[in-house]
Each structure stands twice: as C-alpha cells, then as structure tokens.
Amino acid sequence: MTQPAENQPQQGTVSLAQSSPTVGTFRERDGALEWSGRQETLRIEPWGPDAVRVRARLGGPILEGLPGALLDEAPATESSVKLGDGDAQLTVGALTVHVDAEGLIRFLRTDDSTELLSEARAHFWWPGSRLYTAVGNGHHRLEQRFAAYDDEKLYGLGQHQHGRLDQKGLVLDLVQRNAEVGIPVLTSSRGYTLLWNNPAIGRVELAHNGTRWVADSARQIDYWITAGAPADGQRRYSAATGRTPMMPEWAAGFWQCKLRYRTQDELLAVAREYKRRGLPISAIVCDFFHWTHLGDWKFDLSEWPDPAAMVRELEELGIKLVVSVWPSVSPLSENHQLMEQRGYFIGTQYGPMAHADWPDKEVASTVQVAFYDATNPDAREFMWSRVRDNYLKPYGITAFWLDACEPELKPGFPENLRYWAGPGLEVGNSYPAENSRTFHEGLTAEGEEVITLNRSAWAGSQRYGAALWSGDIGTDFPTLRRQIAAGLNTALSGVPWWNTDIGGFHGGDPDDPAYQEVMVRWFQFGTLSPLMRLHGFRDPGMPLGPEMTGGPNEVWSYGEAAGAVLERYLRLRERLKPYILEVMREAHEEGLPPMRPLFLEFPDDPATWAVDDAYLFGGDLLVAPVLTAGATARTAYLPAGATWTDAWTGETYEGGRTVTVDAPLDRIPLFLRDGARLPVAE
16 A cells, blocks of 8 residues: 655655756656656556566656566555655665656665665766667667676576576676576575566676666566565565466476487387386476477377377376477478468568478478467467367377477577567567466366476566476586576576486487496486486487487486486485475475575575585575586585584584585485485485
C-alpha cells in the first residue's frame, strides 16, 4: 500500500523549473515514482518485497507489454513515495531509491542509507547515465551506466566458459551461443541483485571505471533490483520471474546417453546391460537423427521399428526415455511448407527464411533449415501438436532434450532475424526460454510433470521446467575446472537445474588411462551436480551426418578399475536421492539453487566470496572436486560459522580454516555441515 507523501502538492507533481537548472517533473502515480525531463520518462515502481522495477524511455510514455522475464503481475508489497524540493524517493522495505533533480538514481539500504548502487555519468555534460542513440523506427541503442566500486564482486550472468566466478573486470556479450548462455542477472557482494529485463542482443561491461549495460537495439531501458544478501536475492528474483516446478523423482537419478544410439536395438541393449549388472539408471536418451527428416518430429521406423514396445520395456526396467527434439525444420520435412505458409518460422530481414546448414536424410549434402518461431503462440501450439501426436499420445513419451535452442544460427547474425515478438536485435535472447515454454504449456495441459534438457536458457527459463547443460565442451581437466564457475554462476542466474556432459563432449578415448582419470573425476563431480548425466562424442568419431555415432560411453567402457569407481558413484547418487529431492523442493518453494557458492550460505565469512573450486550441494554437503591430473590430496576451505565432518573418515573440523585431506582416485572430498547425517560412506 502506498502511503501519502508529506508536503505533497495537491496535483501530485513537483516542478523543478525554479529549484534546478534542469527542468524536470516528479510525480507519484499508482504507487510509482515518475520523473520526466529532456523528453525522457523515468518510472520506478515497487516490484516485490525489497525490490523495484526501473523503466526509462525517450520520446514518450513508458511502454507496457514489451518482452521481458518478469511475471506480468508484481508481488504485492508495501511502499512509500516522498516528493521533495528538487529530489524524490521511493522506499520498498530494505530498499530506498533516491532520484535527484536531473533524474540520476541512487539505490540505498533503507536502514542506514548505505549506497548499494548508483547511476554514473560518462561525462559531466553528455552523455549521462542513460544514453539513447537512435537506430531507426523508434528503436535506440541503449546504454545504462552505473558506478564501479573497488571492493565489489559480481556473480551470475548465466553460463560462460571463461572459468571466472567473480566476473568483475570482464566484458560479456549478451547473446546465446553453444556453451555460452546469456542470462542478465547479477549478484553483487554489496548487497543487491539486478536483472537487466531486456532480451535484446548486447553486452555488459563490468569495468573498474564503471558498469555499463548495452542493448544494441530496443525501445526502452528496463531493469529490476532488490536489496539483501545473495540468498534473499535468489528468493526475491525467483518470485519475480517464476520458480521452477518440483523436479520429477526419476530425474534425480542417473541419465545415460552418448552421441548417439542409432537404432532401437542399440539403445535397448545398453538399458538391458545396466540392469543385468545391477546398476542404477533412471533415464536413457534417444538423440538426434532418430527422425525421418529434421522437423518431422517423429521416429524413423526403419531404425526404431516399434517405439511402443521400446517404451514399455524401458518402463518395466524403471527407465525413462528422453527424446531429442530440435527447433529446426528441413525443407524436406513434411511440415516445412505448411509452417512457411502460416508464418511459423523465424523470418529474416534480408534473404530467405533459412538460418543454418544441416545434414538430413536422403541427401548427400547439407540443406538450409529454418527455425520455428517460439515467440509466436500459434507456432508454439503447432510445434507442440506435432510432438504430442508423434511422441506423447502414441508412446507416452513426456521427457524431451531441447538441443540447438539458442537457436544455432550459421552464421550467427541475430540482427538479420525477424521474430513474431520483434526484431532479432530486440528480442533474440528470449528464444530458448520461449522454446522451453512450448513444452511446459503442452505437457502441463496434458497433466504431465515437466522437465526439459536445454542447451540454452534466458531469464525466467526456470519457470518452464528447463534444465540447462553446459553445451559442447572439451574433455580435459582445465575444462572440468571451468565448469565449477559455470555451474555456480548459472545457479545465481535463477536456473537451479544444471549439469554438464560428464567427461565433456568433444572426444575422449575410453582406452586412454589419462582420459579414464578425467572421466572418473568428472563422474564424481557429476554425481554431486543437480542433474547427473553421462554424455559425449567419444573417440573414434565419425563425420557429422545421419549415420554418425561416437565411441562407447557407458560406465563399463572405461576399463575395469575406472568402471568400478564409476559404479560406486552411481550407487552414491542413488543413496543421496532423498536428500537431492529435498534440495530440489527448496528450489521449487524458495528459489534457492541446489548448487550453491559458499557465500550463499555464509555471506558473513569474507573468505567464502573468493572460493571458486568448491561449492555446497544443498545446505548440508560441501563438495570439493578434484580438478587436476594425478592429484591424491585436496585442499579446501571450510566456512566459518559451522563445524565440518569429513564424510568419508568422520574427522571433524571447525570452520574458518583450510584443510588438506586425502583424495585417492576413488574419493571426492565431501564435508558434512554441523553433524548432518547423509549416506555418503557405504
């Protein structure tokens, strides 16, 4: 409820023509604070507890209904607006927003007026903190500048392969690419979390002389900010953008796949062998090229002659079938002509509606494929109707792998795209979220549980049941090391369901002892990841095409010694499933990620903010993966404020110290918090 401001004029406005050299006007409107001047309108409004939404536009009133990640309705919260002589402020719980006569914003902690974040000018005259450079047709290149702080650490921003947890000093493209996922959510060590609520292609620059958000072409600035510790920020952000569904129980187990099982017989043989060996397995993946043509979205019955019998047998074995579904459509597909006529494809500004070259069956070379437009509700409905009628209805398949959903353009020119929701430069980053929405809406309408495995995501993807994996990455220890930061920053970007291809994707010889060591250490990390999934394009590989497959990639493929360790961790995952499902319920109900940087639980311990090689899996288990070849010991920091017990040996340590523990090849260091009892040791 908005409280009336003291000394507020009867009309609810204050003119600054006499009190300031800059002419501007403040007003309180429907609980929001507005400033207008120099043809710009600035609107700041409560958007959930301790949070506000800020929008600014040049040349007219604030536009409603533009694409973004925030839910349509803001969570209810109390707030107050105070209009002064030459300034104004809006207070929402722990956050106070101060706006000066020239429209510059400062975000303050309410209880002590400590500055959390402030807009900053690029120059004393021009440009200011918000810059609009016309690019035509009412769109602008937008820049939003904030001050830099020497002691600030910055986290989140999706999933990247640079290996940095603290991203201060980096420049990151806001664009979707294989293994590089732009989610514009930032958590600061200064006590705020900020969402750049704009799906435009652009970048964020986290420099030491300022922070700058850039949208290459959009219609207005739009961001959301909340005050509080990182865990509070996650709760507020997930409430504002939508929380993940409850993870289906089966999905908390082990997923088996490789590139690729070519036939029904191949896939079933692997599933049967897992059961013959008595090994836990929850899911197996039918990967790409199982289709007749790309975009037909149905089985090729010459290779998969009886999908109904396959699904029945897998169900009897307790295994879920996951099927790969791509958003691209070959001109050979039975759906291409109709979809093109109805306008269901992403269009282009210049040239035909073809966005990538890709192999297809019955042709000797690649064909030019289009992508369905997931921002178009009619296109989503049509695409889902094909998936429903070809997978769900006849066979009961409800789990899908959404590959190449960036979308994977060749070449990667988003400025050439024209979506139903707007030009590619303005809305392009939202595509993976809208693609997962297709399946969420469809499965929910059928009364089914929802989880999809996605190669890309955007802000809000989590509310559609999207799990993210880290894309087509390398297969060595340095790549494994980089996945820790990638997973933790993804967790701080609101996407709780995350995983990697265990062992990496590009290569890896199962007979090579050096790679067997990589696989064992990666498998241990995968066991303590939100999702546990074995995948990869193992040596010897084949050229890309409908006949391709990679080398073997089952737990028994890596020799007797390594295989024994992998089997041990399969059983550990199975023992931990009740705990994992408890942690997943926290993600569903509170918005807290399963994979947590140490500072999320221990923000008052300064040392935790620099730990980028270990993490908490839920609140009770500290995981310190072994990330170097030949290591037989591991040094790890244990946060202050808790007592930690080595889960393997039972030795207890007081927090606030670094310890070195044994880490032979069959052991990943694990520490239990404050006497927690988890079935780690056999």
